[in-house]
Amino acid sequence: MVNTSILAAETPSPVMPHLAEVILGLVAFLLLLFVISKFVAPRFEKLYAERTAKIEGGIEKAERAQAEAEAALQQYKAQLAEARAESARIRDDARAEAEQIKEELRAQAQEESARIVAQGQAQLAAQRAQIVAELRADLGRHAVELASRVVGESLEDEARRRGTVDRFLAELDSVSAPAKS
Amino acid sequence: MGRLVLAEGETFSPPGVKDFILPPIFGDVTKPMVLVVLSVVIVSAFFLITSRNLKVIPSKWQFAAESVYDFGRNSIAREQIGSKDFKPFVPLILTLFTFVLVNNLFGIIPVLQFPTMSRIGFPLALAVLVVYPVYHYVGFKRHGFVGYLKHATMPPGAPGPIYLLVAPIEFLQKFILNPVTLAIRVFAAMFAGHLILLVFTLGGEYLLLHAPVALKPVSLVAWAFAIAMTFLEAFIQILQAYIFALLSANFIGMALAEEH
Numbered sequence: 001m002v003n004t005s006i007l008a009a010e011t012p013s014p015v016m017p018h019l020a021e022v023i024l025g026l027v028a029f030l031l032l033l034f035v036i037s038k039f040v041a042p043r044f045e046k047l048y049a050e051r052t053a054k055i056e057g058g059i060e061k062a063e064r065a066q067a068e069a070e071a072a073l074q075q076y077k078a079q080l081a082e083a084r085a086e087s088a089r090i091r092d093d094a095r096a097e098a099e100q101i102k103e104e105l106r107a108q109a110q111e112e113s114a115r116i117v118a119q120g121q122a123q124l125a126a127q128r129a130q131i132v133a134e135l136r137a138d139l140g141r142h143a144v145e146l147a148s149r150v151v152g153e154s155l156e157d158e159a160r161r162r163g164t165v166d167r168f169l170a171e172l173d174s175v176s177a178p179a180k181s
Numbered sequence: 182m183g184r185l186v187l188a189e190g191e192t193f194s195p196p197g198v199k200d201f202i203l204p205p206i207f208g209d210v211t212k213p214m215v216l217v218v219l220s221v222v223i224v225s226a227f228f229l230i231t232s233r234n235l236k237v238i239p240s241k242w243q244f245a246a247e248s249v250y251d252f253g254r255n256s257i258a259r260e261q262i263g264s265k266d267f268k269p270f271v272p273l274i275l276t277l278f279t280f281v282l283v284n285n286l287f288g289i290i291p292v293l294q295f296p297t298m299s300r301i302g303f304p305l306a307l308a309v310l311v312v313y314p315v316y317h318y319v320g321f322k323r324h325g326f327v328g329y330l331k332h333a334t335m336p337p338g339a340p341g342p343i344y345l346l347v348a349p350i351e352f353l354q355k356f357i358l359n360p361v362t363l364a365i366r367v368f369a370a371m372f373a374g375h376l377i378l379l380v381f382t383l384g385g386e387y388l389l390l391h392a393p394v395a396l397k398p399v400s401l402v403a404w405a406f407a408i409a410m411t412f413l414e415a416f417i418q419i420l421q422a423y424i425f426a427l428l429s430a431n432f433i434g435m436a437l438a439e440e441h
Contacts (some may be wrong), residue, residue: 014198014301014372015365021213021302026310028217032224032280033311037272040228044250045271047235054237 139172140165193387196379201299201372216297220283224276244309253278253426261430266437270430273315277307280427281367289373291409296418299371301364304425308364312429320436333436360428363428367421372430381407 144165203212231246239247253275258267281298288296298304320329334351335344385403388396 012198014201015368017302017305019299019302020209022306022310024217025303027308028221029280029307029311031274032221033272033276035221035225036276036279038229040232040250041272041275043232043235044247044254045268047237047247057343057434154413179191 136169140169143168192392193384194290196376196383200379201375203295212295213297213300213303214422216287216293216295217284217303219293220280220287222299223283226278246421249279250275257423257426257430260439261427263441266434267430270433273311274426277429278422279313279339281307281377281425283420285367285371285422286415288371288378288418296371296375298367298421299375302366304364304368305317307425308429312432313360316429316436319326319433323437325414329436359428361426363432366428367425370417370421374410374417377410378407378414381410 144161206215228250230248231242235243253272254267257278258271258274261267262270281304284294284297284303287293288299317329320333323329324332333355334348336347336351339347381403385400385407388403390399392399392441
């Protein structure tokens with residue numbers, strides 16, 4: 001403050017640049033510009049690119065997940081409908097099958113009963129035939145015996161005897177058959 | 182402020198240009214020179230340390246650095262140059278902004294307390310030796326020599342004879358005035374701001390030491406104003422750094438623009 005008057009006398013204009021300051025300012029600025037453009041800006045730009053990618057990736061992922069969920073839902077719905085149809089089909093099938101089995105059983109039972117009846121009839125017929133045969137034999141013998149007693153003469157001739165009996169029986173048959181049926 | 186002569190005989194000499202010419206600290210190195218180097222160290226260190234391990238989800242310091250980078254990149258460079266061409270100029274604009282900002286803020290930081298940009302040499306170096314060549318270079322490169330001259334001096338849409346008037350004005354503005362006013366704008370703001378702070382601070386000191394007892398309390402008023410002015414200065418310093426970077430980006434954007 002004391003020597004201001006001395007300095008004031010030779011004070012240069014403030015708008016006259018000092019060459020040293022211009023050069024230093026330029027060099028300092030270029031140095032800083034170098035540091036920033038070489039190291040700082042690339043790092044930040046890389047970060048921005050990364051961040052953009054990440055956000056875009058996130059959105060894409062979310063969209064994909066949503067699409068997947070949608071697809072899964074559709075699939076489940078389809079499967080559910082299919083299962084319902086399947087169960088209905090199975091129920092119908094079972095019902096039809098039961099019907100069929102019932103029908104079969106009924107047919108089988110009818111057949112069986114028919115068979116049993118037929119068998120019984122056959123058996124009866126056989127027994128009857130046997131009885132008839134037996135009776136016929138007995139009847140022949142008794143008739144012959146009776147006749148021989150009645151006639152008092154023995155029918156020695158075998159052939160003649162059989163012929164007579166047979167003829168008699170045939171007559172008997174022809175008489176009894178229409179009456180029986 | 183006139184020359185105030187008081188009873189003690191001590192005269193108050195108002196601060197002036199002489200206060201901006203500081204004695205060398207060592208050799209020929211003066212305080213502003215040291216401050217400029219310091220600003221380079223501060224900005225480099227800030228960005229290099231905070232950007233060392235950048236994460237997609239930022240930490241507190243990374244967020245701070247990103248905010249500054251974003252401001253230079255999106256708010257200034259992209260706005261002024263356009264999203265098509267701005268990428269290569271981001272480092273330049275960011276450097277201009279942070280460099281000027283830190284050097285301006287030196288004006289209100291205790292101990293340092295000198296805005297480097299109040300020395301015309303520094304803003305002149307930036308405006309005339311960096312911004313000026315850059316925007317003309319990209320302009321000539323984009324439009325060709327004649328094309329750029331026409332692009333720069335003959336805005337389309339004016340009726341023929343007007344160009345006799347417009348072209349010289351545009352030429353003068355683009356090739357001479359723009360860089361000079363760019364430098365002078367920040368220089369003048371810093372110079373005047375620092376001067377105002379000096380006036381209030383030294384005036385208050387003088388009143389306290391040398392004024393009659395009745396006038397001594399007035400020094401408190403002066404210092405209160407000095408403090409208020411410091412806040413105003415902080416705002417202006419940031420604003421001037423922003424304007425410097427904004428106009429630089431604007432010149433580049435205009436030089437690159439397809440239409441005027």
